[in-house]
Amino acid sequence: MATKLLMLVVEESKKEQVEVFLDRAGVLGYTEIPHALGVGATGPRLGSRAFPKTSAVIFTVLEEDALQRVVDGIRAYCGECGERLKMLAWDAQDIPVTVGMRGAADASGTEKP
Numbered sequence: 001m002a003t004k005l006l007m008l009v010v011e012e013s014k015k016e017q018v019e020v021f022l023d024r025a026g027v028l029g030y031t032e033i034p035h036a037l038g039v040g041a042t043g044p045r046l047g048s049r050a051f052p053k054t055s056a057v058i059f060t061v062l063e064e065d066a067l068q069r070v071v072d073g074i075r076a077y078c079g080e081c082g083e084r085l086k087m088l089a090w091d092a093q094d095i096p097v098t099v100g101m102r103g104a105a106d107a108s109g110t111e112k113p
Contacts, residue, residue, distance in 0.1 A: 005092040011084040030060035
């Protein structure tokens with residue numbers, strides 16, 4: 001089954017609403033980058049005295065059939081996030097990592113003893 005990477009950009013003050021929803025929706029894990037800075041449709045979020053707001057960026061990997069359910073749920077649950085929430089999704093491929101295993105190839109393709 002195909003997997004998708006869902007990225008959520010939300011106003012820092014609203015991120016807990018998204019985290020609560022993800023937990024209630026059974027999302028098993030996510031990665032969060034707090035205090036993200038940038039400029040977009042909602043204006044500058046630079047964490048400065050002139051533009052004090054910041055965003056949080058949350059990433060999670062979902063099976064394709066769960067993506068729409070989660071996106072629709074976030075829209076409904078986090079209604080007050082409004083325009084302060086941006087969601088993007090793209091195809092993701094899980095790449096197995098074998099670290100330190102005898103006989104495993106290194107980045108050059110050379111097998112380790």
